[in-house]
Amino acid sequence: MAYDRIRPFPNPDAFEFPELRALASVWQEKKDQLEDDGAYKEFIKKLQREWAIETGIIERLYTWDRGVTEVLIEQGIESSLISHRGGVSQQDAEHIQALINDHLGIVEGLFGYIKGEEPLTEYFIRGLQAQFTAHQDYTDAVTESGDLIRVALVKGEYKTLPNNPRRPDGVTHAYCPPELTKEEMENLVRFYREAEPIYSPEVKSAWLHHRFTQIHPFQDGNGRVARALASLVFLREGLFPLVVRESDRKEYIGSLEEADAGDLSNLVAFFARRQRDAILKALGLEQQVQQSKYADQIISSALELLKLRFTREKQKVFVVYEHADKLFAIVESKFKNIVATLDGQLRLLTPPHRQKYRARTNAASNTAAHRHYFQKQIVDTAKHFDYYANFDQHRSWVRITLATDQEFDYVVAFHGYGPGDSGILAASAFTYLKAPREDGGTEFVSLHPAATDLFQFNYIEPYDSTQKRFAEWLESSLAIALAEWKRLLQV
Structure with missing residues (x-):
């Protein structure tokens, strides 16, 4: 199976998700009221923890049931919790904690990166891979004879050897050859920048994620970097990081394989649904916070202002x-x-x-x-x-x-x-x-x-x-x- 060079974005009218467009508009109207609220900050913190944990589970860096993830989301990334709840040794738990904290630092950094409105660059992408693998010194590789070996992991640099996996059916999937990687990454960044003002975030996110994985420019960490890039697209639109859970694995992998065959639609739809779910949770939080604010206004006797605002909202909704x-x-x-x-x-x-x-x-x-x-x-x-x-x-x-x-x-x-x-x-x-x-x-x-x-x-x-x-x-x-x-x- 030969490598297929990355292609530019599809027709902008090929994908329509009016549900997400409308929900995003509702959220943009509400979010300014929440950004300094403690409940919203806690919501974002837990969302970041979930992203950090799940992106490693998808890559099989560690594994446990959803209950362990929920405990860590609520209580924080602690090795003692990982060891007790996840059933691993304390030494392994400390290593897993370091990996998750690397992921957590990245998603927190994405929130900060978007404020500078800096354009996407190869340098930034290489830096993501180095951060993801900060506590990962080795990766597995397969020799020409089919033997599995452990090799030193190079961080922040493009691959120098092929990294084509063999599927269960025996067919080898071809990623970008090392000699073309630099050129293809330049194309990736250029195509994305050209399309950035035109396309909706779910299309940009799915395209960037898939084309990046199609290149697979690093020895290891490609999947984690791809999900970080997809999240960055949504964050720049004022939305939320893309959380892909272990329960999503079958649909996620299947959509990527369909995109390999030239059909990006299911990956776009999957990303749109995940973003929709995050917005709906945030809007539910907004209602709880807003109710508390209403109570404060009542206590402070701002009844007339509340009445007028309520009337306007009622007319709109x-x-x-x-x-x-x-x-x-x-x-x-x-x-x-x-x-x-x-x-x-x-x-x-x-x-x-x-x-x-x-x-x-x-x-x-x-x-x-x-x-x-x-x-x-x-x-x-x-x-x-x-x-x-x-x-x-x-x-x-x-x-x-x-x-x-x-x-x-x-x-x-x-x-x-x-x-x-x-x-x-x-x-x-x-x-x-x-x-x-x-x-x-x-x-x-x-x-x-x-x-x-x-x-x-x-x-x-x-x-x-x-x-x-x-x-x-x-x-x-x-x-x-x-x-x-x-x-x-x-x-």
């Missing part, structure tokens, strides 16, 4: 509730059409002497008396996707029931995302069975999310864009729900 009503109507209409077709078919399939099989649908808008149904299922589904379901301002749902020998329900619900009235709403979908109880009632069992990802929408994204995304999400959700119904019929 109210449009998201209009969007929710329109999406609710789409689901209600679709479910009625499904039931109109399916109910008759199920009735014809009813075995003799059985209660009629049937399909039915019902719904509750935000003003309906029974809109409070399914709270537990919605909360459990929200926990699955790691967010807080807020019912204060909006809650509505639409349900399909498929009654055969058992009753199967599929529900799409709309509600607030995170605390407060942020102008961000979520749609969740789930399925469950109604099982008879001994006392004659029924209970919900076999609860499953009926979507692979959270659907959120906000007051900045145009409705046409939201509606297009939602239509795709709903089709996917419906397929998941019906597949679960079919599976349960076979049990």
Whole structure:
């Protein structure tokens, strides 16, 4: 397999993520209120710790379960915690702590580097690799005969020998030959600088990450440097470092392999989703901090100012509730059409002497008396996707029931995302069975999310864009729900 020279950026219109554009705009409106707040600083500190830990796990420099990572994020990078929780010797734990602290110093440095608005340079990239490998003196290499050997690691300098890995299928993957590395790195920096003012951050980040890994200019540390460069792109846009978790490995590696074949789209989409998740967490924090600030203003008797600001915010974010009503109507209409077709078919399939099989649908808008149904299922589904379901301002749902020998329900619900009235709403979908109880009632069992990802929408994204995304999400959700119904019929 021959090395393929790096290519410039694709067509700027090839990738569209209006959801991320809108969320980033919401965040830019809010972030100035938070930057000096202690809760936000703690949020950034924990995000930096997670980045520092996970970038080493992805490279297999150390490994443990997610619980250890969460303890270190909360309590700090301490060798005693690594040894106790990670099940390694104290000596190994101290070495791992040094590696993670090297990573931590880099991500902290990225936050500082962007303030100087310095252009990307080869010198800066070489410096990143030297920092990443400060406590790493050796790396593994494979001889021409296939033997694995340990060699001294050169830091901050481009490779002088090939570093082409052999895949499990026996095919050798060709990175840039050493004699072309300097030229290709110059091309990388030049292409990036030319494209920097034109492209969205998720495209720039994915392109820079992939093209850098395509070159693989160093003996070791290439993956860590690539994720640092990707993070730098987002930080320059006022966003957050790119955290790639161990649980992301399959999708991450697969997207990089697709980019090797010329398709960058899935890597861009993966980076966009990771950034979306970080923004949503930050916006949730903003609401908590803002509530505290409101309390301070009330105590200081600034009630009139608070009232005026609240009114302005309400006017601005109210449009998201209009969007929710329109999406609710789409689901209600679709479910009625499904039931109109399916109910008759199920009735014809009813075995003799059985209660009629049937399909039915019902719904509750935000003003309906029974809109409070399914709270537990919605909360459990929200926990699955790691967010807080807020019912204060909006809650509505639409349900399909498929009654055969058992009753199967599929529900799409709309509600607030995170605390407060942020102008961000979520749609969740789930399925469950109604099982008879001994006392004659029924209970919900076999609860499953009926979507692979959270659907959120906000007051900045145009409705046409939201509606297009939602239509795709709903089709996917419906397929998941019906597949679960079919599976349960076979049990």
